[in-house]
Amino acid sequence: MRIIVIGGVAAGTKAAAKAHRVDPNNEIILYQDESEVAYSACGLPYVISGVIADERKVIIRQPEDFAKEGIQVFIRHRVTSIDKTKQQLTVKNLQDNTDSVVTYDRLIIATGARPIVPNIEGIKLDGVLTLRNITDLAQFKTLLTKLQPQNAVIIGAGYIGLELAETFHDLKIKTTIVEKATRILPKFDSEMAQLVHNHLLENHVELLLGDGLARLHGHNGRVASVETESGKIVPADLVVIAIGVKPNVELAKEANIELGSTGAIAVDSRMETSVPGIYAAGDCCETVNRITGKSIWMPLGDIANLQGRVAGENVAGGDAHFPGVFGTAIFKSFKLTVAITGLSEQSALESGFDPISIVMAGSDRARYYPGKQDFTLKLIANRTNGRLLGAQAIGLGSVDKMIDIAATALLGKLTCADLENADFAYSPPFSPILSPIIVAAGILTNKLI
Amino acid sequence: MRIIVIGGVAAGTKAAAKAHRVDPNNEIILYQDESEVAYSACGLPYVISGVIADERKVIIRQPEDFAKEGIQVFIRHRVTSIDKTKQQLTVKNLQDNTDSVVTYDRLIIATGARPIVPNIEGIKLDGVLTLRNITDLAQFKTLLTKLQPQNAVIIGAGYIGLELAETFHDLKIKTTIVEKATRILPKFDSEMAQLVHNHLLENHVELLLGDGLARLHGHNGRVASVETESGKIVPADLVVIAIGVKPNVELAKEANIELGSTGAIAVDSRMETSVPGIYAAGDCCETVNRITGKSIWMPLGDIANLQGRVAGENVAGGDAHFPGVFGTAIFKSFKLTVAITGLSEQSALESGFDPISIVMAGSDRARYYPGKQDFTLKLIANRTNGRLLGAQAIGLGSVDKMIDIAATALLGKLTCADLENADFAYSPPFSPILSPIIVAAGILTNKLI
Numbered sequence: 079m080r081i082i083v084i085g086g087v088a089a090g091t092k093a094a095a096k097a098h099r100v101d102p103n104n105e106i107i108l109y110q111d112e113s114e115v116a117y118s119a120c121g122l123p124y125v126i127s128g129v130i131a132d133e134r135k136v137i138i139r140q141p142e143d144f145a146k147e148g149i150q151v152f153i154r155h156r157v158t159s160i161d162k163t164k165q166q167l168t169v170k171n172l173q174d175n176t177d178s179v180v181t182y183d184r185l186i187i188a189t190g191a192r193p194i195v196p197n198i199e200g201i202k203l204d205g206v207l208t209l210r211n212i213t214d215l216a217q218f219k220t221l222l223t224k225l226q227p228q229n230a231v232i233i234g235a236g237y238i239g240l241e242l243a244e245t246f247h248d249l250k251i252k253t254t255i256v257e258k259a260t261r262i263l264p265k266f267d268s269e270m271a272q273l274v275h276n277h278l279l280e281n282h283v284e285l286l287l288g289d290g291l292a293r294l295h296g297h298n299g300r301v302a303s304v305e306t307e308s309g310k311i312v313p314a315d316l317v318v319i320a321i322g323v324k325p326n327v328e329l330a331k332e333a334n335i336e337l338g339s340t341g342a343i344a345v346d347s348r349m350e351t352s353v354p355g356i357y358a359a360g361d362c363c364e365t366v367n368r369i370t371g372k373s374i375w376m377p378l379g380d381i382a383n384l385q386g387r388v389a390g391e392n393v394a395g396g397d398a399h400f401p402g403v404f405g406t407a408i409f410k411s412f413k414l415t416v417a418i419t420g421l422s423e424q425s426a427l428e429s430g431f432d433p434i435s436i437v438m439a440g441s442d443r444a445r446y447y448p449g450k451q452d453f454t455l456k457l458i459a460n461r462t463n464g465r466l467l468g469a470q471a472i473g474l475g476s477v478d479k480m481i482d483i484a485a486t487a488l489l490g491k492l493t494c495a496d497l498e499n500a501d502f503a504y505s506p507p508f509s510p511i512l513s514p515i516i517v518a519a520g521i522l523t524n525k526l527i
Numbered sequence: 528m529r530i531i532v533i534g535g536v537a538a539g540t541k542a543a544a545k546a547h548r549v550d551p552n553n554e555i556i557l558y559q560d561e562s563e564v565a566y567s568a569c570g571l572p573y574v575i576s577g578v579i580a581d582e583r584k585v586i587i588r589q590p591e592d593f594a595k596e597g598i599q600v601f602i603r604h605r606v607t608s609i610d611k612t613k614q615q616l617t618v619k620n621l622q623d624n625t626d627s628v629v630t631y632d633r634l635i636i637a638t639g640a641r642p643i644v645p646n647i648e649g650i651k652l653d654g655v656l657t658l659r660n661i662t663d664l665a666q667f668k669t670l671l672t673k674l675q676p677q678n679a680v681i682i683g684a685g686y687i688g689l690e691l692a693e694t695f696h697d698l699k700i701k702t703t704i705v706e707k708a709t710r711i712l713p714k715f716d717s718e719m720a721q722l723v724h725n726h727l728l729e730n731h732v733e734l735l736l737g738d739g740l741a742r743l744h745g746h747n748g749r750v751a752s753v754e755t756e757s758g759k760i761v762p763a764d765l766v767v768i769a770i771g772v773k774p775n776v777e778l779a780k781e782a783n784i785e786l787g788s789t790g791a792i793a794v795d796s797r798m799e800t801s802v803p804g805i806y807a808a809g810d811c812c813e814t815v816n817r818i819t820g821k822s823i824w825m826p827l828g829d830i831a832n833l834q835g836r837v838a839g840e841n842v843a844g845g846d847a848h849f850p851g852v853f854g855t856a857i858f859k860s861f862k863l864t865v866a867i868t869g870l871s872e873q874s875a876l877e878s879g880f881d882p883i884s885i886v887m888a889g890s891d892r893a894r895y896y897p898g899k900q901d902f903t904l905k906l907i908a909n910r911t912n913g914r915l916l917g918a919q920a921i922g923l924g925s926v927d928k929m930i931d932i933a934a935t936a937l938l939g940k941l942t943c944a945d946l947e948n949a950d951f952a953y954s955p956p957f958s959p960i961l962s963p964i965i966v967a968a969g970i971l972t973n974k975l976i
Contacts, residue, residue, distance in 0.1 A: 118893060446584035483935050496939075499850050
């Protein structure tokens with residue numbers, strides 16, 4: 079049986095490797111249009127900031143590594159069409175621009191996502207960039223080192239935008255974030271997002287909220303300033319477009335593979351598309367929010383990895399299921415760690431829940447233990463039955479631990495009363511005597527009564 | 528109503544405070560035989576090591592703080608007998624040695640535990656210490672500063688023994704641990720305990736295993752050497768007895784309050800003893816292992832705190848329940864963090880389970896992210912249904928996070944298949960793309976099939 083995987087970053091490479099492990103007798107071919115496969119897109123901001131000094135480190139595996147396992151990887155090869163009736167693909171070799179037709183028995187689409195780039199005046203000027211894949215990285219590095227920008231404007235206050243703001247700050251580039259929404263971090267509740275907002279201001283990042291990008295002005299082919307919808311002109315010799323990403327679904331759409339309500343490829347829990355034998359995984363497909371049961375598009379590396387594993391197993395004859403996501407995410411913004419799992423209070427309301435919530439100060443050690451670090455924790459629960467609906471944590475210290483505990487609690491459908499009597503690892507260097515999760519859950523339990 | 532609390536460290540002070548919050552109209556009296564209340568016994572090793580520079584910091588609250596809330600705290604007062612028929616106590620004022628009789632409506636026994644001290648030759652020599660309460664601390668500090676010991680012997684390789692070994696090492700005191708069992712850390716599986724064993728040797732701590740304390744030899748009233756059961760003589764000018772603790776149950780026993788199979792006071796889930804109206808909480812009482820359903824004695828500060836809260840609520844008319852523990856514990860041994868939750872593989876076998884397990888290397892960041900730290904993770908699951916039974920983690924980095932995720936999974940009765948599709952917070956500075964918990968759970972799930 080010939081299995082073809084389209085796309086070779088997180089989901090694609092994981093799927094190929096898993097399919098091979100499940101049944102090494104199949105022929106497995108992977109096409110990747112970039113020059114690299116199996117790299118960590120999530121590591122790219124840290125390469126730009128210099129935290130990761132050697133950019134080769136974010137490349138986890140080489141085509142030769144896959145070849146050793148009997149997986150044929152073709153880089154610089156783009157699949158340009160799928161004929162689902164004949165079960166064949168047209169593949170363009172980007173090195174010599176030749177096309178070939180290849181048949182498949184099973185197919186995995188892992189085409190990922192790409193940044194949304196508005197079609198506005200000046201968008202093609204030099205110095206206007208996106209950061210998504212390893213090809214973007216080279217451009218970024220060239221620009222930063224050769225042109226030494228002084229003024230950066232980041233369009234969009236999402237995770238990538240905020241991560242880059244820190245990088246630019248470290249590089250002593252004056253940075254402005256332009257965001258169309260009236261506040262940053264829409265997935266977080268506003269009082270939590272405000273903590274990050276304030277922290278950005280403390281770090282001299284300028285925020286232009288409630289204002290979109292209108293056009294870019296240039297000089298000698300190079301970007302010189304950003305004009306916002308309200309008419310503000312912000313000088314800029316570096317502009318990053320980070321207003322969001324969209325799934326690469328054109329190939330699937332042209333083959334009449336169904337898209338879901340989010341616009342990404344629809345799949346069942348086996349990661350199979352509407353066409354039997356064709357699977358999808360990673361940023362190009364949608365999934366299910368395990369709390370609301372609704373379709374959600376969650377283009378994140380770890381989810382891609384999990385989905386790739388499921389698709390890889392099933393394409394090789396297995397029967398694995400991906401149950402969906404809780405919307406867990408984490409990132410750094412200057413000193414702050416910013417993390418969320420489950421529903422925000424606002425999204426809980428929008429989903430028809432009657433939520434209760436608590437926002438409280440937490441810390442990662444006993445109060446008398448040196449080096450204690452503080453954070454703000456918010457828990458959201460269902461007033462009807464006390465079940466945890468979500469958590470947000472922002473600050474220093476064990477923010478990631480708080481969110482992973484909450485993510486596990488969501489997985490176990492735990493109530494605040496359950497969490498109030500959790501048995502966590504306590505010792506003064508690792509936790510206050512009662513974990514902030516226990517304290518917060520206790521307060522919410524009292525609100526229920 | 529008059530509520531009397533006997534004991535004022537973790538469980539007692541928590542119970543008093545909670546009872547007051549639930550119903551401020553009751554009279555609440557707390558008797559504590561030491562000079563301090565509301566201190567963190569878990570912080571004491573760090574005071575001795577100097578990590579916590581100011582020992583007053585481990586004292587969380589003063590009697591005056593309680594007085595402001597209307598809770599009367601009597602320090603240096605020891606309750607010497609309970610008359611459950613007359614509902615009265617005999618209380619000795621240790622300052623003037625006078626006795627008084629006090630009636631109560633509801634009683635909470637929170638008398639804690641004390642170190643086991645064998646009745647052997649030389650046990651009363653100067654330089655022979657235990658470390659349990661704040662009174663011991665003063666003795667310890669005096670001895671360390673005035674007598675400048677050169678050779679320490681720690682009897683017992685439990686948490687306190689291992690924590691002190693590190694402290695003595697830092698103080699440049701040559702240290703030997705004498706342990707009657709043939710290996711350290713009996714609650715951990717042997718291959719995990721071996722990691723700590725090796726680490727102790729690397730740090731020049733001598734280990735005498737399978738050998739007990741026979742007697743102590745002295746010179747001018749001061750300890751000079753330890754003689755083991757096998758006849759070895761180890762020079763020692765400081766000996767710490769850390770072979771374990773036992774619950775302070777004499778007062779309860781004399782009042783015919785039932786003890787449980789562990790020897791600690793038996794309580795129901797409301798923390799009520801066999802005598803209606805008399806509650807117990809903390810290290811003096813037993814609880815239930817939530818996996819095996821069996822009685823277990825778990826004298827730990829966080830458990831005492833949780834139990835104190837339940838007892839305090841119920842004594843004031845509430846109906847709170849403490850569901851038991853999973854046996855979670857964490858401590859530091861030199862560079863290593865050592866943590867456990869649930870059953871070890873060995874204890875799972877002893878409890879009649881058919882366990883499967885995986886021991887694997889884990890780390891706390893993406894492999895390419897600087898500062899990545901490594902640990903060893905063991906997961907144990909029930910072969911019959913894949914349910915997680917326990918976890919152990921030893922090493923650097925996010926050991927505490929791994930164990931708290933596992934503890935939450937135990938609370939949610941999650942299977943490895945559940946955990947394999949958990950949605951944890953991933954970003955390169957906080958986790959590998961797949962959490963070690965997910966990887967380990969995946970391997971165990973494959974073992975089930």
